[in-house]
Amino acid sequence: MSDEAKCEVCDKQASHRCSSCHNARYCCREHQKAHWKQHKPNCRPFKICKDDVLGRHAKATKAINPGEVILQEHPLIWGPALNTIPVCLGCCKPVDENNSKPCSKCGWPMCSSLCEQAPCHIPECRYTVLKRSKISIKNFGITHPSYGCVTVLRILYQKQFLPEIWKKLDLLQSHCEERKGTQNYHKDRMQIAQFILKFFKLGSIFTEEDILKVCGILTVNSHEVPLTNPPHIAIYEKTSMFEHNCSSNCSKTFTSKGNVVLVAGSRVNKGDNLSICYTDPLWGTANRRHHLNESKYFWCTCKRCSDPTELGTYFSALRCQDSNCKGFLLPKTFLDNHTNENERDWHCTRCPSSISWYSVQDLLDRIGTDLSEMPKGDPAECKSFLKTYEELLHPNHYYLTDVKLALLQMLGNDDDEMKELDEDDLQLKLKLCQNLVGLVKNLAPGERRILGFLLYKLHGAVAETGRRKNSPDVIYGSLMESKKILEEAVDLLKHQPIELPEGKLHKEALANLKELGLVIETIHKTIGELSSPL
Numbered sequence: 380m381s382d383e384a385k386c387e388v389c390d391k392q393a394s395h396r397c398s399s400c401h402n403a404r405y406c407c408r409e410h411q412k413a414h415w416k417q418h419k420p421n422c423r424p425f426k427i428c429k430d431d432v433l434g435r436h437a438k439a440t441k442a443i444n445p446g447e448v449i450l451q452e453h454p455l456i457w458g459p460a461l462n463t464i465p466v467c468l469g470c471c472k473p474v475d476e477n478n479s480k481p482c483s484k485c486g487w488p489m490c491s492s493l494c495e496q497a498p499c500h501i502p503e504c505r506y507t508v509l510k511r512s513k514i515s516i517k518n519f520g521i522t523h524p525s526y527g528c529v530t531v532l533r534i535l536y537q538k539q540f541l542p543e544i545w546k547k548l549d550l551l552q553s554h555c556e557e558r559k560g561t562q563n564y565h566k567d568r569m570q571i572a573q574f575i576l577k578f579f580k581l582g583s584i585f586t587e588e589d590i591l592k593v594c595g596i597l598t599v600n601s602h603e604v605p606l607t608n609p610p611h612i613a614i615y616e617k618t619s620m621f622e623h624n625c626s627s628n629c630s631k632t633f634t635s636k637g638n639v640v641l642v643a644g645s646r647v648n649k650g651d652n653l654s655i656c657y658t659d660p661l662w663g664t665a666n667r668r669h670h671l672n673e674s675k676y677f678w679c680t681c682k683r684c685s686d687p688t689e690l691g692t693y694f695s696a697l698r699c700q701d702s703n704c705k706g707f708l709l710p711k712t713f714l715d716n717h718t719n720e721n722e723r724d725w726h727c728t729r730c731p732s733s734i735s736w737y738s739v740q741d742l743l744d745r746i747g748t749d750l751s752e753m754p755k756g757d758p759a760e761c762k763s764f765l766k767t768y769e770e771l772l773h774p775n776h777y778y779l780t781d782v783k784l785a786l787l788q789m790l791g792n793d794d795d796e797m798k799e800l801d802e803d804d805l806q807l808k809l810k811l812c813q814n815l816v817g818l819v820k821n822l823a824p825g826e827r828r829i830l831g832f833l834l835y836k837l838h839g840a841v842a843e844t845g846r847r848k849n850s851p852d853v854i855y856g857s858l859m860e861s862k863k864i865l866e867e868a869v870d871l872l873k874h875q876p877i878e879l880p881e882g883k884l885h886k887e888a889l890a891n892l893k894e895l896g897l898v899i900e901t902i903h904k905t906i907g908e909l910s911s912p913l
């Protein structure tokens with residue numbers, strides 16, 4: 380009998396499951412009732428299903444409202460990223476020769492004696508001690524190849540000593556077969572597997588295949604945790620089951636302690652698949668699909684990828700090159716990776732014009748280079764980029780979106796700067812915020828962090844526009860609108876931890892909301908006094 384088939388209370392064979400989460404199993408109703416108090420905090424609104432395309436994935440077992448927490452869990456394993464500068468192996472904060480001391484047992488630089496004794500440091504410490512010479516890290520502040528093996532060693536340690544955790548890790552996808560022959564596989568083999576086998580001399584315990592499987596598990600399932608700078612990585616058991624969608628219905632954030640929190644971004648119906656976005660939702664379709672194939676070994680065919688207009692946003696579209704035409708150029712599909720050359724042409728949505736795939740690539744490469752070479756932090760440069768490329772790209776194009784996102788943060792980034800902003804720039808900021816809020820709501824409604832950030836910026840621009848008017852009625856109207864937008868931002872950002880910029884923004888938004896409420900009350904009284912008969 381498998382573990383899953385046992386009653387949560389008595390270990391007898393289970394005949395039924397909790398009808399809400401489908402996870403807990405019981406032998407009888409009495410035991411289910413008796414267990415409810417204990418089970419309630421863990422009763423999750425999803426079950427794990429399996430099919431040939433997705434493998435294991437999560438399905439909602441009841442309707443879920445936007446903002447509802449679907450899951451919160453501890454990492455199964457965490458550690459430094461595979462490419463990182465030297466960090467403390469207790470807390471993952473950067474170390475250098477001044478703020479660290481080598482671990483007395485193994486030599487890895489640690490930021491404090493508390494971190495030296497942290498349980499998470501045991502695996503690499505023990506394996507280093509076993510090889511009978513300490514490690515010596517001399518170059519700080521630049522990517523250090525030795526750190527690539529640390530999280531891998533932590534997983535191998537579970538395999539050797541902690542079978543309960545290893546069992547869970549071992550069940551995760553590693554795509555070993557698909558990875559063979561790829562550049563990433565070769566790199567992992569040379570830089571991680573060989574290093575572990577030769578430097579740590581662990582060949583009698585682990586094979587090269589064991590190590591490469593762990594590299595695959597990490598590549599496919601690990602999450603970047605931005606609570607430290609540089610971010611560290613972690614694997615979460617249940618979160619690993621959530622499939623990818625480029626317009627996902629859930630998003631993830633983290634608690635201050637490093638737990639992952641999955642939150643519904645849009646309304647989910649019972650039976651819907653639950654998804655998160657494994658890639659950057661503000662990349663174009665070709666780039667997202669390429670990245671997913673390179674890092675997660677599947678070609679995405681979600682609704683957004685299947686629709687060349689990307690849900691009607693034209694996020695990857697070019698303007699038709701016929702100056703008399705108001706249409707946009709797009710391929711027939713982004714899904715077919717191997718069609719013959721003519722089939723890859725991009726066609727106008729209005730006229731018979733078309734353009735070859737090579738010309739599209741050439742144009743996009745040129746604009747991409749311009750963007751990467753653009754001096755940072757200069758609003759004039761951003762405006763000039765937008766002016767030049769709005770002639771060639773759809774207004775929602777991802778390159779323009781990228782620059783708009785940067786520009787709106789340069790225009791009046793705090794209250795004082797906002798007051799100083801000239802009227803044209805204020806109206807530009809307002810337009811950029813409105814434009815991007817509309818775009819993200821269409822394209823990636825589950826992305827609560829991005830939407831919350833944009834709405835926060837929008838509330839400021841709306842309030843400032845109102846404040847500059849002479850009429851108390853108009854000011855009152857604008858501040859009420861701004862308050863409504865701010866309330867939405869507060870709700871969207873409510874699960875962000877204070878360590879992240881969005882958590883700080885949430886704190887700021889709550890304070891602004893209180894202040895805005897008081898200002899609105901005062902204006903309301905003034906209007907009442909002005910309009911009351913003498």
Ligand SMILES: C[S@@+](CC[C@H](N)C(=O)[O-])C[C@H]1O[C@@H](n2cnc3c(N)ncnc32)[C@H](O)[C@@H]1O
Nearest residue numbers: 433434435551552599600619620622623675677
């Ligand atoms: C983090 S795992 C998800 C859990 C996995 N399905 C399992 O059975 O363990 C990521 C892998 O799931 C599969 N996957 C996730 N989302 C997918 C999607 N939208 N289309 C196809 N495969 C997907 C891919 O094989 C991907 O590498």
